[in-house]
Amino acid sequence: MEKYLKKASQASKVIATLSGKRKNKILNDMAEALLKNQHFIINANWMDINEGKKNKLSSALMDRLLLNKERIEGMAQAIKDIAALKDPLGKIHEGWVVENGMNIQKVSVPIGVIGIIYESRPNVTSDTAALCLKSGNICILKGGKEAINSNNAIAKTLQDVLESHNLPKEAISLLPDSSREGVANLIKQDNYVDLIIPRGGEALIKFVSTNATVPVVKHDKGLCHTYIDEFADIQKALDVSVNAKCRRVGICGAMETLLVNKNIANKILPLLKEKFDEQNIELRGCKKTAKIIECKKATKDDWATEYLDNILSIKIVKNTKEAIEHISIYGSGHSDAIITENYTNIELFLNSVDSACVYLNASTQFTDGGEFGFGAEVGISTNKLHARGPMGINELTTYKFKIFGNGQIR
Amino acid sequence: MEKYLKKASQASKVIATLSGKRKNKILNDMAEALLKNQHFIINANWMDINEGKKNKLSSALMDRLLLNKERIEGMAQAIKDIAALKDPLGKIHEGWVVENGMNIQKVSVPIGVIGIIYESRPNVTSDTAALCLKSGNICILKGGKEAINSNNAIAKTLQDVLESHNLPKEAISLLPDSSREGVANLIKQDNYVDLIIPRGGEALIKFVSTNATVPVVKHDKGLCHTYIDEFADIQKALDVSVNAKCRRVGICGAMETLLVNKNIANKILPLLKEKFDEQNIELRGCKKTAKIIECKKATKDDWATEYLDNILSIKIVKNTKEAIEHISIYGSGHSDAIITENYTNIELFLNSVDSACVYLNASTQFTDGGEFGFGAEVGISTNKLHARGPMGINELTTYKFKIFGNGQIR
Numbered sequence: 001m002e003k004y005l006k007k008a009s010q011a012s013k014v015i016a017t018l019s020g021k022r023k024n025k026i027l028n029d030m031a032e033a034l035l036k037n038q039h040f041i042i043n044a045n046w047m048d049i050n051e052g053k054k055n056k057l058s059s060a061l062m063d064r065l066l067l068n069k070e071r072i073e074g075m076a077q078a079i080k081d082i083a084a085l086k087d088p089l090g091k092i093h094e095g096w097v098v099e100n101g102m103n104i105q106k107v108s109v110p111i112g113v114i115g116i117i118y119e120s121r122p123n124v125t126s127d128t129a130a131l132c133l134k135s136g137n138i139c140i141l142k143g144g145k146e147a148i149n150s151n152n153a154i155a156k157t158l159q160d161v162l163e164s165h166n167l168p169k170e171a172i173s174l175l176p177d178s179s180r181e182g183v184a185n186l187i188k189q190d191n192y193v194d195l196i197i198p199r200g201g202e203a204l205i206k207f208v209s210t211n212a213t214v215p216v217v218k219h220d221k222g223l224c225h226t227y228i229d230e231f232a233d234i235q236k237a238l239d240v241s242v243n244a245k246c247r248r249v250g251i252c253g254a255m256e257t258l259l260v261n262k263n264i265a266n267k268i269l270p271l272l273k274e275k276f277d278e279q280n281i282e283l284r285g286c287k288k289t290a291k292i293i294e295c296k297k298a299t300k301d302d303w304a305t306e307y308l309d310n311i312l313s314i315k316i317v318k319n320t321k322e323a324i325e326h327i328s329i330y331g332s333g334h335s336d337a338i339i340t341e342n343y344t345n346i347e348l349f350l351n352s353v354d355s356a357c358v359y360l361n362a363s364t365q366f367t368d369g370g371e372f373g374f375g376a377e378v379g380i381s382t383n384k385l386h387a388r389g390p391m392g393i394n395e396l397t398t399y400k401f402k403i404f405g406n407g408q409i410r
Numbered sequence: 411m412e413k414y415l416k417k418a419s420q421a422s423k424v425i426a427t428l429s430g431k432r433k434n435k436i437l438n439d440m441a442e443a444l445l446k447n448q449h450f451i452i453n454a455n456w457m458d459i460n461e462g463k464k465n466k467l468s469s470a471l472m473d474r475l476l477l478n479k480e481r482i483e484g485m486a487q488a489i490k491d492i493a494a495l496k497d498p499l500g501k502i503h504e505g506w507v508v509e510n511g512m513n514i515q516k517v518s519v520p521i522g523v524i525g526i527i528y529e530s531r532p533n534v535t536s537d538t539a540a541l542c543l544k545s546g547n548i549c550i551l552k553g554g555k556e557a558i559n560s561n562n563a564i565a566k567t568l569q570d571v572l573e574s575h576n577l578p579k580e581a582i583s584l585l586p587d588s589s590r591e592g593v594a595n596l597i598k599q600d601n602y603v604d605l606i607i608p609r610g611g612e613a614l615i616k617f618v619s620t621n622a623t624v625p626v627v628k629h630d631k632g633l634c635h636t637y638i639d640e641f642a643d644i645q646k647a648l649d650v651s652v653n654a655k656c657r658r659v660g661i662c663g664a665m666e667t668l669l670v671n672k673n674i675a676n677k678i679l680p681l682l683k684e685k686f687d688e689q690n691i692e693l694r695g696c697k698k699t700a701k702i703i704e705c706k707k708a709t710k711d712d713w714a715t716e717y718l719d720n721i722l723s724i725k726i727v728k729n730t731k732e733a734i735e736h737i738s739i740y741g742s743g744h745s746d747a748i749i750t751e752n753y754t755n756i757e758l759f760l761n762s763v764d765s766a767c768v769y770l771n772a773s774t775q776f777t778d779g780g781e782f783g784f785g786a787e788v789g790i791s792t793n794k795l796h797a798r799g800p801m802g803i804n805e806l807t808t809y810k811f812k813i814f815g816n817g818q819i820r
Binding site: 013016017096098099102104109111112190194195209210213215216217233235236239240242243247328350351352354355356357358359360361362363365366371372373383384385386388389390398399400401402403404405406407408409410 | 423426427506508509512514519521522600604605619620623625626627643645646649650652653657738760761762764765766767768769770771772773775776781782783793794795796798799800808809810811812813814815816817818819820
C-alpha cells in the first residue's frame with residue numbers, strides 16, 4: 001500500500017501542473033477511448049451482471065449496474081462536458097497589497113490525492129476520474145464490489161490514455177485492496193491522501209468518519225422538510241410539496257416530513273391528500289393531522305426517519321418558529337423549504353434553518369450540482385466545512401497564498 | 411458532558427442570529443469588564459504563577475503565563491479591535507439565477523460550536539472567545555492546565571457579560587472536564603461540535619487527528635525553507651534569509667533550512683556566515699557547503715527537523731527544480747520562499763511548491779493573520795481543507811445556499 005501511495009503522491013505533482021489545454025486533450029482522448037473500447041467494457045460488465053444474477057441482486061441494483069452502448073456514450077459525453085468546463089485552477093480568489101508593499105494573492109490549487117468510495121454505478125468511475133483530472137487532482141477509486149469487472153475495464157481504458165500521454169497511470173487508479181481492510185487502511189494514510197469522499201449508506205459513512213485520520217467530506221443522508229406557512233400560495237404549496245416528495249422518492253433531496261401551519265391545515269390538507277393518494281404515498285400524520293384527513297398515526301420515530309420510499313410524515317405546527325425548531329431537532333442539515341409569501345417568515349426561516357440548502361417556494365429536489373449550474377456534480381456534502389451542499393469542480397480545489405515581495409523583512 | 415453540550419448547541423442557535431450591533435455592544439462590554447475585573451483576574455493569575463513556581467516551569471513559560479495591568483489592557487483592546495472588524499456573516503459570496511428562474515445565493519454563516527485546544531497564554535482565552543462571538547459561533551475552550559485559574563477568571567468575567575445581556579453563558583465556556591479524557595470525549599462529539607482547532611505540540615495534534623470524529627483544522631508545525639536562486643539579488647537574499655531565521659527562532663514561520671543554488675554559493679555563503687555568526691546561529695551544512703564555509707555537518711535528520719532554535723541547516727542544490735524536490739520531501743507545507751529575479755524560476759517555484767504560503771523575495775516570518783491584514787488571527791492552519799495558512803475571522807464561517815423560487819418544481 002505504502003509503495004503504491006508513494007507513486008500516487010508523486011503522480012499528483014505531475015498532474016497538478018498540467019496545462020488546461022493538455023488536460024482537455026487527455027479528457028477528450030479518454031472519451032474517445034471509452035467509445036473505442038466499448039466491447040471490452042461491455043464484456044467486463046457482463047461478468048458483473050452474471051455474478052449479480054447469481055447473487056440475486058434487486059432489479060434496481062441490476063439496472064444501476066448495467067452498461068450498454070447508450071450508457072457508454074453517455075459516459076463519454078460526460079467526460080467531454082467536463083473537459084469543456086472552465087479550468088478551476090489558478091483562479092485568484094482575492095488579491096491585495098499590504099502596508100509594507102507585499103502583494104498577496106489567494107489562488108485556487110488542486111487538493112492533491114483524493115480517495116472516493118462509492119456505490120455500484122460504474123459511470124461514477126469515469127465521471128469522478130475526469131472531474132479529478134480536470135481539477136488537477138489524482139484519484140483513488142473504490143467502487144462497489146458488484147461492479148469490480150466493469151470498473152477495472154473502465155479504469156484500464158483511462159489509464160491507457162494517461163500512458164499514451166506519458167503520464168503516470170497512478171493518476172487514476174482503483175484501490176488495490178478493495179476489501180474492508182483496504183478501505184480502513186486507505187483512510188488512515190494522512191501522509192499521502194488529502195481527502196476522502198465517502199458516498200454511500202450510513203454504515204459506510206459512520207465507519208469512515210470514525211476511523212479516518214484523513215479529512216472527510218461526507219455525502220450523508222437527507223431528512224428534508226417542507227414547511228407550508230399560513231401565508232403560502234395554495235397552488236405553489238401543492239405543486240412544490242408534491243414534487244418534493246414524489247418526483248423521485250429515493251434521492252437524498254426528497255421531502256420526508258411535511259410541516260403545515262395550523263391556520264392553513266384545514267384548507268390545504270384535504271387537497272394534499274388527494275394529490276398524494278394519486279401518487280400512492282402513504283401518509284403518517286400527527287394527532288391534529290389525523291383529525292383533518294384520514295392517515296396512519298405518526299410516531300416520534302417517523303420524524304427521525306429518512307424513508308426514501310412512498311411514505312410521508314405530516315405534522316401541524318403553530319408557526320414558523322415551531323417549524324424551525326422541529327427541523328433543528330430532526331433535520332439532517334441537507335435541504336429544507338418554506339412555502340410562503342410573508343417577508344418576515346421568509347427571513348426567519350432562511351436565516352435560522354441551519355441546512356446546506358434552504359429553499360423559498362421551490363422543491364428540495366433541486367439540490368444537485370447540475371441544477372445549481374455547476375456543470376458536473378462531485379456529490380452533495382453534508383459537511384459544514386470545506387464544502388457544503390452540492391459540490392462542483394471548484395470544491396475539488398483548495399487555495400494557497402502567493403506573496404510577492406521585493407526584499408521585505410519583518 | 412452530553413447535557414452540557416446540548417445547552418451549548420442550543421446557545422449556538424441564539425448566538426448565530428444576533429445582530430452585528432448587538433454583538434459589538436457585548437464585545438465592548440466584555441472589554442470594559444476585563445478592565446473592571448482586573449484585580450479579580452490578577453489574583454487568580456497569582457495562584458497559577460505560584461503553582462508554576464512550585465512546578466519549576468521555565469522562565470519562558472512563566473512569562474507567557476503572567477498577567478498584569480498592561481497585559482489585561484492589551485486583552486481588552488484586542489476585544490475592541492475584534493468588535494471593530496467587519497461582520498463576517500451574511501456576506502453573499504456568489505449569487506446567480508439559474509435557467510428556471512431560481513435565484514441562488516451562497517451566503518456566509520457561522521460554523522456553530524467550535525472546540526479550541528491551546529497552550530498556556532491566558533490572553534488566548536479572551537481573544538478566541540471574542541473572535542467566535544463576532545463570527546456567530548460559540549466556543550468550548552480548553553487552555554493549558556498551568557493557566558486554569560486565570561482562564562476561569564477570564565471566562566467568568568465574559569460569561570457575566572453574556573448573562574447581563576440575557577444570553578446563555580454556554581456561548582463561551584471552558585471545557586468542564588479538562589483532563590485528557592475530557593478532551594478525548596469532546597473530540598468525538600460530532601453530534602454537537604462542528605469543528606476542533608488544536609494549537610499545540612505534535613503529540614496533541616496527533617492525538618486529536620487520530621481520535622477525533624469532529625472535523626479538525628490543525629495548527630501544526632512549520633518546517634520552512636528559503637531558496638536562494640542563482641539569479642538572486644545578493645542584498646535581498648542576505649536581508650530576507652537572516653530575518654527568516656533570526657527575527658524569532660521559535661515560531662512556526664521561522665526558516666529551518668536554507669537552500670542555496672550552486673552557482674551563487676561561493677559568493678553568498680561567506681557573507682551569510684558572517685551575518686549568522688553575529689546572531690549566534692549554529693550552521694549545519696551539506697558536504698558542498700562545508701567546502702565553502704566552516705560549519706557542522708548536516709545529517710539527513712537535519713533536513714527533517716524543525717529546530718525552533720538557533721540552528722540552521724544549509725544545502726547546496728543545482729537548480730530550482732532540486733530545491734522544489736527537497737521541499738516536497740522535507741517541507742511541512744507551511745511557508746517556503748524563493749529569492750530570485752528570474753521570471754521562469756519564480757513561476758516554477760510558486761506554482762510547484764505545495765505549501766500554504768509561498769513567498770517571493772520576502773521573509774517566511776510574515777505568515778501571520780495580522781501581517782496578512784486579517785485584523786485578528788485565529789491560528790495558522792496546516793490543513794489543506796476549509797482553511798489553509800493564516801486564519802482570520804472569515805475562516806470561522808461556512809456557507810449555506812439560499813434558493814429563492816416562485817413555485818419551481820423539477
